[in-house]
Amino acid sequence: MSLLPPPDYRPVSYSRVTLTELMIPGYANFGGKIHGGTLLSLMDKVAYAAAAKHAGTYCVTVSVDGVDFLQPVEVGELVSLLASVNYVGRTSLLVGIRVIAEDVRTGSVKHTNTSYFTMVAKNEAGQPTLVPGLILETSIDTRRFLEAIKRKELKQRYQEDFAAAREMLTIDQELNLLEGQRCKIGY
Numbered sequence: 523m524s525l526l527p528p529p530d531y532r533p534v535s536y537s538r539v540t541l542t543e544l545m546i547p548g549y550a551n552f553g554g555k556i557h558g559g560t561l562l563s564l565m566d567k568v569a570y571a572a573a574a575k576h577a578g579t580y581c582v583t584v585s586v587d588g589v590d591f592l593q594p595v596e597v598g599e600l601v602s603l604l605a606s607v608n609y610v611g612r613t614s615l616l617v618g619i620r621v622i623a624e625d626v627r628t629g630s631v632k633h634t635n636t637s638y639f640t641m642v643a644k645n646e647a648g649q650p651t652l653v654p655g656l657i658l659e660t661s662i663d664t665r666r667f668l669e670a671i672k673r674k675e676l677k678q679r680y681q682e683d684f685a686a687a688r689e690m691l692t693i694d695q696e697l698n699l700l701e702g703q704r705c706k707i708g709y
């Protein structure tokens with residue numbers, strides 16, 4: 523068997539993946555709804571599948587953005603996670619994941635969340651390795667790629683701004699921010 527090197531570019535459709543899983547009682551929390559952690563684990567799995575397929579190598583999860591569970595998922599629902607590579611850098615890939623849950627009795631489908639996983643491709647030595655470029659096949663692919671660039675820029679800016687704000691934070695001068703908050707100084 524010959525292992526060909528990955529091509530320079532791969533189309534978005536090449537690595538698009540859908541993972542569907544039935545929500546069984548063992549996935550539920552004490553309130554009878556599906557654990558957020560169960561969904562996160564499935565999201566990580568589908569992100570890996572899409573990233574590794576595009577890269578043609580092993581990938582690791584580096585960062586997760588936009589995990590807001592908009593609606594609870596119930597036991598018995600059929601959850602589908604639709605993943606595609608939205609953006610590639612040199613060694614990193616941004617995988618967009620749309621999670622939907624279907625009530626199999628009524629056929630009604632709800633959108634529970636859309637999240638973004640940054641994955642990095644690794645070579646045999648465990649070092650980040652170059653991934654193929656992305657062929658944008660539709661205007662939706664182009665929009666997602668552009669959105670990813672914006673998301674990256676905004677995240678970078680937020681991290682810098684927050685680091686600066688944290689650096690400048692002095693407890694004595696900011697105590698007024700606690701007014702109206704539900705806390706008490708207990709020391």
Ligand SMILES: CC(C)(COP(=O)(O)OP(=O)(O)OC[C@H]1O[C@@H](n2cnc3c(N)ncnc32)[C@H](O)[C@@H]1OP(=O)(O)O)[C@@H](O)C(=O)NCCC(=O)NCCS
Nearest residue numbers: 582583584585610611612613614615640641642643649650
């Ligand atoms: C992420 C990791 C590969 C970065 O390694 P590194 O030697 O610092 O490599 P680099 O600085 O060259 O970064 C590699 C890529 O990751 C990206 N990256 C690094 N940290 C990132 C972060 N916090 N968010 C988004 N992207 C990040 C870089 O932008 C770079 O992308 P590019 O090549 O497309 O430009 C390394 O820290 C690692 O292996 N972390 C553990 C990941 C893991 O095991 N995850 C499983 C969960 S436990």
